[in-house]
Amino acid sequence: MNIFSTTDIQNWERFYRANLINSLTGFKAASLIGTQNAVGKTNLAIFSSIFHIGSDPALVGYINRPRKAAPHTLANIEATHVYTINHIHPSMVEKAHQTSAKYPIEVSEFEKVGLTEEFSQDFPAPFVKESKVKYALRLQEIVPIAMNETFLVIGKIKKVIIEEDIISPDGFLELDKAQSICSNGIDSYYRAQPIIRLDYAKP
Amino acid sequence: MNIFSTTDIQNWERFYRANLINSLTGFKAASLIGTQNAVGKTNLAIFSSIFHIGSDPALVGYINRPRKAAPHTLANIEATHVYTINHIHPSMVEKAHQTSAKYPIEVSEFEKVGLTEEFSQDFPAPFVKESKVKYALRLQEIVPIAMNETFLVIGKIKKVIIEEDIISPDGFLELDKAQSICSNGIDSYYRAQPIIRLDYAKP
Numbered sequence: 001m002n003i004f005s006t007t008d009i010q011n012w013e014r015f016y017r018a019n020l021i022n023s024l025t026g027f028k029a030a031s032l033i034g035t036q037n038a039v040g041k042t043n044l045a046i047f048s049s050i051f052h053i054g055s056d057p058a059l060v061g062y063i064n065r066p067r068k069a070a071p072h073t074l075a076n077i078e079a080t081h082v083y084t085i086n087h088i089h090p091s092m093v094e095k096a097h098q099t100s101a102k103y104p105i106e107v108s109e110f111e112k113v114g115l116t117e118e119f120s121q122d123f124p125a126p127f128v129k130e131s132k133v134k135y136a137l138r139l140q141e142i143v144p145i146a147m148n149e150t151f152l153v154i155g156k157i158k159k160v161i162i163e164e165d166i167i168s169p170d171g172f173l174e175l176d177k178a179q180s181i182c183s184n185g186i187d188s189y190y191r192a193q194p195i196i197r198l199d200y201a202k203p
Numbered sequence: 204m205n206i207f208s209t210t211d212i213q214n215w216e217r218f219y220r221a222n223l224i225n226s227l228t229g230f231k232a233a234s235l236i237g238t239q240n241a242v243g244k245t246n247l248a249i250f251s252s253i254f255h256i257g258s259d260p261a262l263v264g265y266i267n268r269p270r271k272a273a274p275h276t277l278a279n280i281e282a283t284h285v286y287t288i289n290h291i292h293p294s295m296v297e298k299a300h301q302t303s304a305k306y307p308i309e310v311s312e313f314e315k316v317g318l319t320e321e322f323s324q325d326f327p328a329p330f331v332k333e334s335k336v337k338y339a340l341r342l343q344e345i346v347p348i349a350m351n352e353t354f355l356v357i358g359k360i361k362k363v364i365i366e367e368d369i370i371s372p373d374g375f376l377e378l379d380k381a382q383s384i385c386s387n388g389i390d391s392y393y394r395a396q397p398i399i400r401l402d403y404a405k406p
Binding site: 002018026060161189194200 | 212
């Protein structure tokens with residue numbers, strides 16, 4: 001085994017460190033966050049630190065990078081208090097990854113990368129039409145993380161849109177059937193294959 | 204597509220809602236958190252909301268459920284300020300899942316489920332010997348999330364232990380080669396197969 005200390009980590013070249021540390025936490029649910037600004041200009045960006053906080057109330061968190069590195073999504077959420085999270089599938093991986101390019105604020109990534117905006121009547125944030133699993137959130141809280149100027153953004157799920165045939169009788173979603181991808185590091189994408197589903201564990 | 208509103212979500216039967224909402228955020232890096240209390244009694248528990256916060260400094264967050272539902276890991280981290288996070292592989296999925304059973308505080312899950320404690324000389328928290336990718340953290344901050352009594356626990360990476368042959372020349376970890384698993388919902392486990400690795404995106 002290779003063993004690395006804090007000093008090793010600090011001495012790594014910047015991109016080597018970014019690649020390794022971003023891989024270390026394991027596979028993650030890279031998804032597209034859709035927003036619009038106060039005058040309805042849409043934005044779409046890929047995020048990989050998206051996580052379940054609770055089911056009742058249904059709360060989801062994501063980490064937004066520092067404001068100067070990733071300003072548009074956060075500013076739009078602050079302006080409108082709503083956003084969508086959309087799963088990525090193999091046929092749209094390149095387009096989804098391309099949303100990470102630094103486009104100017106007046107450009108909508110939907111047009112630039114070739115994904116389709118979709119609006120649900122009562123919800124002022126764009127979904128991705130091509131996505132088979134997607135949900136809309138209302139902002140609950142933005143928690144600044146002072147140590148590195150990132151933000152924990154917490155939203156409450158307000159609407160869920162899911163392809164019919166992946167919902168199991170007990171509510172479980174067969175995400176492998178929907179071919180939702182997962183990611184590793186900052187640039188690598190994977191499909192998931194079932195190993196096993198287990199019973200509730202008792203001592 | 205099936206479309207569900209806030210009212211639908213609230214009206215779902217409790218376990219149906221837990222299954223669906225836990226699947227909605229996508230595949231995630233279920234891993235084992237190893238801790239010990241002030242007198243050296245070890246604890247091991249599976250967590251699935253573990254995420255990258257930053258690479259420099261190297262910060263990782265996880266969501267700890269309410270204190271009454273999942274008390275031991277959090278109490279140990281508060282007592283010792285250190286913990287380990289250990290990847291899970293197919294051969295240890297059942298054992299890892301079994302750590303979610305509610306064992307009394309005097310029982311070490313290592314013994315109960317049959318995984319092996321491993322100590323690194325200068326770090327007072329147990330690693331999982333069987334894990335091919337693991338890292339140790341020092342507690343930086345515990346952020347209470349008032350809405351549902353969970354906690355965001357933020358740690359700084361102090362030590363990294365990785366099987367030699369999965370580290371790419373640029374630092375990227377080939378987690379599919381290590382066969383690190385990912386999870387979906389509360390009870391389902393998967394292996395990941397590469398689709399593509401993409402270049403840094405530019406407009």
